[in-house]
Amino acid sequence: DAKTTQPNSMESNEEEPVHLPCNHSTISGTDYIHWYRQLPSQGPEYVIHGLTSNVNNRMASLAIAEDRKSSTLILHRATLRDAAVYYCILSGGGADGLTFGKGTHLIIQP
Amino acid sequence: SQTIHQWPATLVQPVGSPLSLECTVEGTSNPNLYWYRQAAGRGLQLLFYSVGIGQISSEVPQNLSASRPQDRQFILSSKKLLLSDSGFYLCAWTSGSRTDTQYFGPGTRLTVL
Numbered sequence: 029d030a031k032t033t034q035p036n037s038m039e040s041n042e043e044e045p046v047h048l049p050c051n052h053s054t055i056s057g058t059d060y061i062h063w064y065r066q067l068p069s070q071g072p073e074y075v076i077h078g079l080t081s082n083v084n085n086r087m088a089s090l091a092i093a094e095d096r097k098s099s100t101l102i103l104h105r106a107t108l109r110d111a112a113v114y115y116c117i118l119s120g121g122g123a124d125g126l127t128f129g130k131g132t133h134l135i136i137q138p
Numbered sequence: 139s140q141t142i143h144q145w146p147a148t149l150v151q152p153v154g155s156p157l158s159l160e161c162t163v164e165g166t167s168n169p170n171l172y173w174y175r176q177a178a179g180r181g182l183q184l185l186f187y188s189v190g191i192g193q194i195s196s197e198v199p200q201n202l203s204a205s206r207p208q209d210r211q212f213i214l215s216s217k218k219l220l221l222s223d224s225g226f227y228l229c230a231w232t233s234g235s236r237t238d239t240q241y242f243g244p245g246t247r248l249t250v251l
Contacts, residue, residue, distance in 0.1 A: 064240075071228045071242030072182070123170050123189050123232075125197070126240060128182040 050116030140165035144243040161229030
């Protein structure tokens, strides 16, 4: 799986939007961009995924650059429960699992 | 709906003792199954994955082994634990489609003393 680069940590205020960036300059044409998050002492939780077009679901939005070399996870209105480590992962769709990096530690201030 | 179970939730074992962690999935058939480990303060590391009964692929050479005796059961084992085996062990499943989400279990926190 291709490598991704994320900031180590970000801080935001409650009820404000949060934009979490991810760089993946070596992405291949068939790689999907996945986002997971991990709350303390829990397993990772799927957030969203996309290929080329921007995607929205009940949890977040995913904005993908036109050249696909970067993407941004958008939490429209952060709550304290959104404090977690967010992982941006590229997957070519094989059965061989996901490669997790260090992710971005999102801190939400009340 | 599908659910994934892991047990035990926590475990404290002495160095040199054996290990058996179990993961079961309900509500789906022929899932791909995965074992990950997260050492303290570190990221998740894929240990093993399985695409079917009796089929195990190892990602990292170590003193751990995995088995899949039934379609929805995945077991992680060790004959002799090391201090470095301490960590948070997570089981996950997918249905195997190309864009499919991985669903993770609640995890087992293992401490080797």
